[in-house]
Structures are given as C-alpha cells and as structure tokens.
Amino acid sequence: MEPNGILIFGELTNKCGLRPVVKELITKSRELKTKLWNQKISVCVIGPRIKYDDIIKELEEYGADEAVIVNDDRLKDYNTIYYSDIFTQLALKYPPRIILAGATYIGKEIAAYTAAKLETGLTADCTDLSINDINLLVSTRPTFGGKLTADILCKTFPQMATVQEHIFTAEKTQNKSNINVIFNWIDLDKTENKIQITERKEKNSGHRSLSDAKIIVSGGAGACKDDGFSLIYQLAQRLGAAVGGSREAYERGYITKSQQIGQTGTAVAPELYIAVGISGANQHIGSITNSKKIIAINNDPEAPIFNYADIGIKGDLFKVLPELIKKFD
Numbered sequence: 001m002e003p004n005g006i007l008i009f010g011e012l013t014n015k016c017g018l019r020p021v022v023k024e025l026i027t028k029s030r031e032l033k034t035k036l037w038n039q040k041i042s043v044c045v046i047g048p049r050i051k052y053d054d055i056i057k058e059l060e061e062y063g064a065d066e067a068v069i070v071n072d073d074r075l076k077d078y079n080t081i082y083y084s085d086i087f088t089q090l091a092l093k094y095p096p097r098i099i100l101a102g103a104t105y106i107g108k109e110i111a112a113y114t115a116a117k118l119e120t121g122l123t124a125d126c127t128d129l130s131i132n133d134i135n136l137l138v139s140t141r142p143t144f145g146g147k148l149t150a151d152i153l154c155k156t157f158p159q160m161a162t163v164q165e166h167i168f169t170a171e172k173t174q175n176k177s178n179i180n181v182i183f184n185w186i187d188l189d190k191t192e193n194k195i196q197i198t199e200r201k202e203k204n205s206g207h208r209s210l211s212d213a214k215i216i217v218s219g220g221a222g223a224c225k226d227d228g229f230s231l232i233y234q235l236a237q238r239l240g241a242a243v244g245g246s247r248e249a250y251e252r253g254y255i256t257k258s259q260q261i262g263q264t265g266t267a268v269a270p271e272l273y274i275a276v277g278i279s280g281a282n283q284h285i286g287s288i289t290n291s292k293k294i295i296a297i298n299n300d301p302e303a304p305i306f307n308y309a310d311i312g313i314k315g316d317l318f319k320v321l322p323e324l325i326k327k328f329d
C-alpha cells in the first residue's frame, strides 16, 4: 500500500485531555497537507475507557480529518512497550507518509520505538517542518550546539519527526469538516503487555509546572550566587509564577531538569517571561520566543537577551529584584 497521510500521536494529559502539542501539530499539518494533495491528517489517541466526545470535538476544531481511538481499561497506566506496540500496529495498518509526535517524555519514547520497529528514520526535537519540491518532509532542527540549523530528509517512509511543545501555535480551523472516527481498530489481545505496574506514586517536585504557567521567572548563571535564586522564588511567589532557568542554572544545581528551559529542556509560551541574569544564548532563546512579553534583567547592556526583550532592565539583579519584590508586598 502507498504511504498516505499524516499520522499524529495524540498524547493525553494525566487528566485525559489532549496535550497542547497535539493541537499544535494538527495546525502545522494543515499547512503541510496542502503540499501533499490534501492527504488526510489522522490522530491516534490511546488511553483508558473514558468519554471521548470532547477530545473528538477538539480534534475536529483543529482540523484533523480522522480520529483513531484505541480505548480500553487495560490502557489506564501508560507503559512504553504496550503503547508503542499499539501505535506501531496502527502505523503498519495505514501506512502513513509522515508520523509526528510531541517531543515530550512519552512522545519521544513512542516515536523512537516506532521508528526502530518500522525501520525508518526519525528526526528528534525539530524546530520547523515543511514539504520540499519533491514532496518530502523537511525536518529542521538545531545542530552544532545551536550555531546552525540542519534540514533533514529521510529516504524511507514513514518520515518521522518529534517537535517540542510550544514551537508551533495551535489555531482552530476556519474550514471545519466532519471528522471520521474509528474506534478500537487494534485487537489488544494480539499485543502483549510485558510490564505490570504494581504501584504509582505522584512525583511531587514542589515546583509549578512550566508548560501551563502564565508567568515564569527564570534565572541564569548571573543569579547562581548568594541569594539570587531565593530572590527569584520570592518574586515568583508574589506573582503566582513558575520558576525556570537556563542550563547553567541547572548544571550548577539551582534548578531541577524539569525546570530547565531551552533546546535540551522545555520550550515555554507564557504571557510573561522574566529572564534574570540570563545572557540570551540561541539554545535558550529558541524556546522562549513564543512568550507574549519578555522582561530581561541583566547588568551587561550588551547582553543578547535585550534584543528579544519587550522591556529591558539594565542593572544588578541583586538590587533590581528586592525593589520589585517590595512593590508586590
């Protein structure tokens, strides 16, 4: 069978809603499919037996042509092998021309497993996607430490890519048409569940999540001394903000990996991003430019971060932050 269409992994949140990256990928796929003879966009949602009406409605609103729902009580707990096996079976059944997934922990696992099983290539952590003159997917991603971007073509089908959350903007379609819904296309009895989950414990990092934060106060190497990060947390607490940071801040032990923002961390899109003592390296900037407003606090007037900031405060963070904190007391 000729590979046809774009298949997106429809990752769910813990509360069984669609992850934002799924809507972002559907939006981007609407653009890609215009160059692929309008081949269909299918979204595969795998999960426990829940009401899928809202999810299907949302998929339709964002322009998916088909929803493939695999729902069963056995899918209550995510496990890599089981989910990946189901997704691979679906991909074999289609087979799609392109497979896309969010570059989330789960999306990356599923994509890597599926690519290996299908013996095809996978470009991870893409920052853009397009279709070239000979109708192949062009997966763009940073390389050489972010100094260059590479356009990667895959010779085999399906062509696979993962994309970080918040790289593309999700927009509802103006040309909504009726979505085709397929339930339980896969016979779960044919896939072997090799992992048994005996206990589940919520990880309490004690930090607000970056992915849905409206305000983020983020610290860099400049704040990695004295009470720099204590001031950042104090400001964040007054603003109801999440705390993030640069890779330097992570490597020096001031934040956890899940708080790191950037190419090898998380991409963010808050209403307000406050960068404190962050220079503005490419690997950081690429993941914050979808923020609505950026405020930069830095004592080097030449720091590149000021080129991206809506408001630049040129000064010592140890003087600026206490003043700001006082304003919100």
Ligand SMILES: Cc1cc2nc3c(=O)[nH]c(=O)nc-3n(C[C@H](O)[C@H](O)[C@H](O)COP(=O)(O)OP(=O)(O)OC[C@H]3O[C@@H](n4cnc5c(N)ncnc54)[C@H](O)[C@@H]3O)c2cc1C
Pocket: 144, 145, 146, 219, 220, 221, 222, 223, 245, 246, 247, 248, 249, 260, 261, 262, 263, 264, 265, 266, 276, 277, 278, 279, 280, 281, 282, 283, 284, 297, 298, 299, 300, 303, 315, 316, 317, 318
């Ligand atoms: C493959 C690869 C992946 C990477 N991934 C990431 C990533 O995911 N995220 C990321 O952030 N980086 C990443 N990096 C690292 C990146 O290149 C930079 O090294 C890093 O972002 C710099 O962090 P920083 O801005 O905190 O530190 P610096 O570049 O050292 O900047 C510190 C800033 O603080 C300012 N400062 C110092 N003291 C004060 C003060 N008292 N008051 C105000 N300002 C002050 C300085 O003027 C300076 O501008 C990656 C690099 C590579 C090669």
